[in-house]
Amino acid sequence: MQFGIFSVGDVTTDPTDGRTPSEAERISAMTQYALKAEEVGLDVFATGEHHNPPFVVSSPTTHLGFIAAQTEKLLLSTSTTLITTNDPVKIAEDYAFLQHLSGGRVDLMMGRGNTGPVYPWFGKDIRDGIKLAVENYHLLRKLWREPVVNWQGQFRTPLQGYTSTPAPLDGTPPFVWHGSIRSTEIAEQAAYYGDGFFHNHIFWSKEHTEQMVTLYRRRFEHYGHGAADQAYVGLGGQAFMASTEAEAKRVFRPYFDNAPVYGHGPSLEDFSEMTPLTVGTPEQVIERTLGFADYVGDYQRQLFLMDHAGLPTSLVLEQIEMLGTEVVPVLRTEFERRRPAHVPSDPPTHASLVAAGPDAPHHLVEPARARAEELAAQAEKDSQVTA
Amino acid sequence: MSRQIVVVTAGLTVPSSTRLLADQLAETTTAQVTARGETVDIEFIELREVAGELATFMVTGGIPTPRLTELREQVAAADGLIVVTPVFNGSYSGLFKMFFDALDKDSLAGTPVLIAAAAGSARHSLVLDHALRPLFAYLRAVVVPTGIFAATEDFGSHGLSDRITRAAAELATLVLSQGGYGVGGFAPDLAARPRRTSGTQVEADVTPFGDLLRGHSGTD
Numbered sequence: 001m002q003f004g005i006f007s008v009g010d011v012t013t014d015p016t017d018g019r020t021p022s023e024a025e026r027i028s029a030m031t032q033y034a035l036k037a038e039e040v041g042l043d044v045f046a047t048g049e050h051h052n053p054p055f056v057v058s059s060p061t062t063h064l065g066f067i068a069a070q071t072e073k074l075l076l077s078t079s080t081t082l083i084t085t086n087d088p089v090k091i092a093e094d095y096a097f098l099q100h101l102s103g104g105r106v107d108l109m110m111g112r113g114n115t116g117p118v119y120p121w122f123g124k125d126i127r128d129g130i131k132l133a134v135e136n137y138h139l140l141r142k143l144w145r146e147p148v149v150n151w152q153g154q155f156r157t158p159l160q161g162y163t164s165t166p167a168p169l170d171g172t173p174p175f176v177w178h179g180s181i182r183s184t185e186i187a188e189q190a191a192y193y194g195d196g197f198f199h200n201h202i203f204w205s206k207e208h209t210e211q212m213v214t215l216y217r218r219r220f221e222h223y224g225h226g227a228a229d230q231a232y233v234g235l236g237g238q239a240f241m242a243s244t245e246a247e248a249k250r251v252f253r254p255y256f257d258n259a260p261v262y263g264h265g266p267s268l269e270d271f272s273e274m275t276p277l278t279v280g281t282p283e284q285v286i287e288r289t290l291g292f293a294d295y296v297g298d299y300q301r302q303l304f305l306m307d308h309a310g311l312p313t314s315l316v317l318e319q320i321e322m323l324g325t326e327v328v329p330v331l332r333t334e335f336e337r338r339r340p341a342h343v344p345s346d347p348p349t350h351a352s353l354v355a356a357g358p359d360a361p362h363h364l365v366e367p368a369r370a371r372a373e374e375l376a377a378q379a380e381k382d383s384q385v386t387a
Numbered sequence: 388m389s390r391q392i393v394v395v396t397a398g399l400t401v402p403s404s405t406r407l408l409a410d411q412l413a414e415t416t417t418a419q420v421t422a423r424g425e426t427v428d429i430e431f432i433e434l435r436e437v438a439g440e441l442a443t444f445m446v447t448g449g450i451p452t453p454r455l456t457e458l459r460e461q462v463a464a465a466d467g468l469i470v471v472t473p474v475f476n477g478s479y480s481g482l483f484k485m486f487f488d489a490l491d492k493d494s495l496a497g498t499p500v501l502i503a504a505a506a507g508s509a510r511h512s513l514v515l516d517h518a519l520r521p522l523f524a525y526l527r528a529v530v531v532p533t534g535i536f537a538a539t540e541d542f543g544s545h546g547l548s549d550r551i552t553r554a555a556a557e558l559a560t561l562v563l564s565q566g567g568y569g570v571g572g573f574a575p576d577l578a579a580r581p582r583r584t585s586g587t588q589v590e591a592d593v594t595p596f597g598d599l600l601r602g603h604s605g606t607d
Contacts, residue, residue, distance in 0.1 A: 182589075188594065265445075270452075
């Protein structure tokens with residue numbers, strides 16, 4: 001199972017001293033978190049992507065390339081890559097390039113982005129969000145899998161005799177996750193291609209997360225990629241730790257109370273009940289996190305949001321240290337203890353995808369195409385019998 | 388089968404004239420349904436009791452609390468609604484609007500709704516037609532023709548109780564005629580029935596990906 005951290009890259013004033021980090025300081029801090037993650041034995045660092053203040057994370061592959069140069073094992077990922085407003089041609093190039101730089105330590109999480117005004121800056125319309133995610137991702141799969149692409153869709157200039165360079169490392173495209181909080185179409189998309197499904201989890205109730213993951217698992221099986229409990233699931237989590245629960249709450253409360261997204265709203269205690277937020281001892285975080293598998297099933301990736309709401313760099317580094325040294329080692333053991341043998345522990349990696357060989361379904365643009373056609377034909381036949 | 392009518396009331400004090408009006412509407416509606424040989428269960432939602440949860444729902448981008456989820460499901464399953472607000476600054480109260488803002492936009496489609504407002508002065512009486520009626524028109528509810536406006540001087544007057552009886556009769560008729568969608572012996576056209584949803588559950592019916600991809604695969 002993979003554990004790591006994910007960041008939205010917000011520049012937020014520290015409410016305890018009124019200090020706002022510069023963009024340079026924020027970017028440097030994120031780099032330090034990634035390096036710390038590798039140092040303390042975490043597996044994944046994922047960066048968000050935004051193109052508006054108060055965020056700094058507009059250029060993920062630049063940042064991930066810089067981190068790749070300073071790490072050896074850390075898997076570099078995104079949370080999320082905007083499949084709606086980015087040109088899929090540029091995503092294909094940038095992330096293949098990052099694969100080459102990092103020795104294949106790359107996967108991506110596709111997301112739509114949720115801020116209406118950002119879309120027109122890139123010539124798009126948020127009302128086309130789902131269609132853009134569908135069309136652009138399909139093109140991205142082709143660009144990574146077909147040596148020469150001829151293509152015409154609704155949203156970008158047609159391609160004639162186009163070859164994306166560099167080709168994916170070892171001819172093997174990176175594994176892809178699809179992140180969505182509410183849109184069932186995106187869970188369906190992940191299931192159709194046999195990709196991973198990531199639920200943010202931290203801004204919603206567990207009942208909702210459970211339903212979204214269940215839907216994805218059911219459709220993953222429907223499209224013939226394996227049993228529902230073998231589908232690739234990732235979850236977000238949010239924690240703040242200290243040696244006692246009281247101390248953790250004392251330190252974290254001002255950041256919580258003033259946080260973007262949920263600050264000035266529910267109490268820390270209420271929010272901890274409504275969402276997976278855990279503010280307490282490492283033991284409490286372990287217990288809560290292990291409980292996630294009780295409602296989503298045994299899963300493959302757990303990412304924690306540690307750096308937001310203006311938390312100072314030194315404090316975040318301490319938190320990552322505790323996560324890596326006190327929490328995750330126990331989680332690894334306990335999650336494996338409960339996992340049935342037929343459920344994969346890790347999601348596909350570059351090494352496992354290369355090992356599976358060039359004839360593996362991963363290399364098809366639409367691995368479930370034949371299965372879907374078969375199912376459609378069967379449905380047609382059934383409806384005729386009924387009629 | 389007993390019909391379910393939900394009374395949503397936004398009074399702030401205990402007791403409140405808003406709740407008093409709501410009680411009269413509920414009793415009279417019950418009498419009107421019973422007079423037609425049917426039964427009805429009336430359930431009250433006092434918005435005051437969930438004011439904090441509504442605020443949480445708003446500022447967290449819609450993270451539901453268990454109680455709010457229950458109420459949203461209750462409203463989306465109701466056969467009819469009676470909604471009562473105090474008049475603040477010439478309109479419904481903020482609390483009243485917050486509740487309806489927290490509903491799925493398809494919660495009330497095709498649902499009979501009796502609108503009512505309580506105010507200190509008759510000068511606010513247009514609040515029904517200028518604020519409440521458009522709100523429920525947007526939600527595609529079926530608003531009964533008679534709205535009930537009660538100013539302080541109306542309580543205890545015959546005029547008010549007559550109007551309440553008329554509105555309750557209209558609501559009872561609409562609630563009992565629900566679910567037909569067939570005309571005189573023809574099979575009901577279920578497809579024409581408004582589709583309501585509380586928005587609290589993930590839709591289990593998903594559009595097959597082949598349909599989503601159609602026209603977007605770059606080859607067709």
